[in-house]
Amino acid sequence: MGTELLQLAIYGVVSGSILTLGAIGVSLIFGILRFAHFAHGDLMTLGAYFAFSMVVGLGFPVWASAPFAVAGAALAAMTIDQTVYRHLRRASPIILLISSFGIAIALRSVVQLIWGPHNQVYQSGIQLPWRIGDIVIKPDHVWIVLGAVVLVILLHLFLTRTKMGKAMRAMSDNMDLALVSGIPSERVILVTWAVGGGMAAVAGIFLGMDTRLHPVMGWSLLLPVFAAAILGGIGRPYGAIAGGMVIGLAMEMSTMVINPTYKPAVAFALMVLMLVVRPQGLFKGNP
Amino acid sequence: MTLLSIEGVTGGYGGADILHGVDLRVEPGEMVVIIGPNGAGKSTLMKAAFGLVKIREGAVLFERRDITPLRPDQIVRQGISYVPQEQNVFPSMTVEENLEMGAFIRNDDIRPQMDRIYNFFPRLAERRNQVAGSMSGGERQMLAMGRALMLDPKLLLLDEPTAGLSPIFIDQTFDRIRKINEAGIGILMVEQNAKQALAVCDRGYVLTMGRNRIDDTGPNLLANKDVAEMFLGG
Numbered sequence: 001m002g003t004e005l006l007q008l009a010i011y012g013v014v015s016g017s018i019l020t021l022g023a024i025g026v027s028l029i030f031g032i033l034r035f036a037h038f039a040h041g042d043l044m045t046l047g048a049y050f051a052f053s054m055v056v057g058l059g060f061p062v063w064a065s066a067p068f069a070v071a072g073a074a075l076a077a078m079t080i081d082q083t084v085y086r087h088l089r090r091a092s093p094i095i096l097l098i099s100s101f102g103i104a105i106a107l108r109s110v111v112q113l114i115w116g117p118h119n120q121v122y123q124s125g126i127q128l129p130w131r132i133g134d135i136v137i138k139p140d141h142v143w144i145v146l147g148a149v150v151l152v153i154l155l156h157l158f159l160t161r162t163k164m165g166k167a168m169r170a171m172s173d174n175m176d177l178a179l180v181s182g183i184p185s186e187r188v189i190l191v192t193w194a195v196g197g198g199m200a201a202v203a204g205i206f207l208g209m210d211t212r213l214h215p216v217m218g219w220s221l222l223l224p225v226f227a228a229a230i231l232g233g234i235g236r237p238y239g240a241i242a243g244g245m246v247i248g249l250a251m252e253m254s255t256m257v258i259n260p261t262y263k264p265a266v267a268f269a270l271m272v273l274m275l276v277v278r279p280q281g282l283f284k285g286n287p
Numbered sequence: 288m289t290l291l292s293i294e295g296v297t298g299g300y301g302g303a304d305i306l307h308g309v310d311l312r313v314e315p316g317e318m319v320v321i322i323g324p325n326g327a328g329k330s331t332l333m334k335a336a337f338g339l340v341k342i343r344e345g346a347v348l349f350e351r352r353d354i355t356p357l358r359p360d361q362i363v364r365q366g367i368s369y370v371p372q373e374q375n376v377f378p379s380m381t382v383e384e385n386l387e388m389g390a391f392i393r394n395d396d397i398r399p400q401m402d403r404i405y406n407f408f409p410r411l412a413e414r415r416n417q418v419a420g421s422m423s424g425g426e427r428q429m430l431a432m433g434r435a436l437m438l439d440p441k442l443l444l445l446d447e448p449t450a451g452l453s454p455i456f457i458d459q460t461f462d463r464i465r466k467i468n469e470a471g472i473g474i475l476m477v478e479q480n481a482k483q484a485l486a487v488c489d490r491g492y493v494l495t496m497g498r499n500r501i502d503d504t505g506p507n508l509l510a511n512k513d514v515a516e517m518f519l520g521g
Binding site for chain 1: 363380387389
């Protein structure tokens with residue numbers, strides 16, 4: 001019982017790390033652009049497949065292909081913004097949400113067109129896990145958690161130490177005041193997409209390392225990602241970290257009592273519960 | 288050279304016009320106040336000077352340059368800073384970060400200007416690492432003015448700077464505004480506390496229903512019988 005709990009906690013932290021990286025992007029984008037970005041899961045997928053191309057095509061190790069995938073997904077996110085969302089800046093959030101839904105489907109189709117509809121993996125063969133007593137830890141799990149921790153620290157430094165990071169927080173805090181202060185909103189928005197897209201790519205790669213690559217891998221993670229962002233208080237990137245961990249742990253722990261197929265339902269239930277009990281999230285969100 | 292000149296401005300926020308051919312000017316280093324009943328278009332007139340109003344007719348000139356078509360983020364670079372009435376700080380950011388954001392468009396060393404503002408508002412220096420959202424209304428107003436002063440503007444626009452403040456903070460705020468003005472910065476403000484505002488300003492404009500009603504020097508307006516009846520409580 002104790003071992004099982006600990007084992008599930010480890011899985012929970014691993015999926016929590018992946019969710020966190022996705023939820024940070026969702027939260028940042030919501031804070032600054034004021035809409036729920038439904039294509040975020042598919043941005044994760046795109047990033048995962050960019051890395052896949054480097055691994056399979058050029059024989060890169062996964063870690064070395066990550067920077068290229070991050071750059072690729074960041075560029076894709078900025079391009080989508082400039083070609084689609086930019087024209088909808090003054091549209092109502094629901095219009096933006098629906099268009100991001102469209103982008104999500106388009107991205108997924110492109111991925112399927114290029115890389116095919118089948119399951120794929122970065123590395124075939126069996127990775128020997130480490131055993132500590134009865135606990136099993138895969139080396140990949142360690143890399144995923146460490147990678148997420150490093151990225152969260154980097155994001156924190158960016159948001160608190162750099163002028164651009166502070167401008168992102170300022171815009172999320174008070175858009176009108178940011179404008180009258182002369183903060184160049186379009187530039188800040190581009191950086192937001194770059195950061196959100198880059199983080200999504202890493203989340204996608206980690207998801208691919210943890211499971212496998214498939215065109216709907218990111219889409220099926222979208223619900224838990226949103227649950228994490230909402231739980232943490234949407235618009236609050238720091239809340240997304242806590243939200244990601246809570247959802248990740250809750251989803252894995254729930255498998256002790258219910259069928260693992262219902263994991264997303266657990267995330268959904270938590271999200272609904274949070275919206276009813278404390279709509280502003282664990283940390284005061286910015287709805 | 289006239290600092291700000293609003294000439295026959297007609298416009299609003301896209302719906303019906305709120306301003307109907309209003310004129311106003313601010314000379315360099317002058318303190319000008321706009322008073323009038325609710326809904327007279329006072330704030331709208333001030334926002335017109337900052338590119339926040341759709342101007343259908345007329346023009347806004349700053350140092351004789353036509354700034355009518357410019358956006359707020361372009362106008363701020365010309366030397367005008369604007370302090371909105373409400374929500375005029377970044378609540379989740381510290382005092383220091385708020386000031387930094389005020390100087391976002393500056394690429395030089397902002398430290399000296401920040402020190403000047405801390406000297407000018409010692410309260411802000413004490414609270415430099417405090418989050419703005421946790422400060423009192425009076426402190427926030429000081430921070431909002433401090434943020435706007437980070438660019439060392441030639442003209443400062445203040446929208447009801449004393450609204451909602453306790454009497455002691457109202458006095459302090461007027462005192463600070465006077466000091467800012469004495470440093471040579473032109474001030475255009477909208478004020479509900481008409482008596483106090485007219486007492487410190489150089490000139491005032493009385494606006495009713497989006498039109499110029501009276502404009503005169505502060506002391507003359509204070510002595511004016513109509514103005515007294517309308518706004519100064521008899």
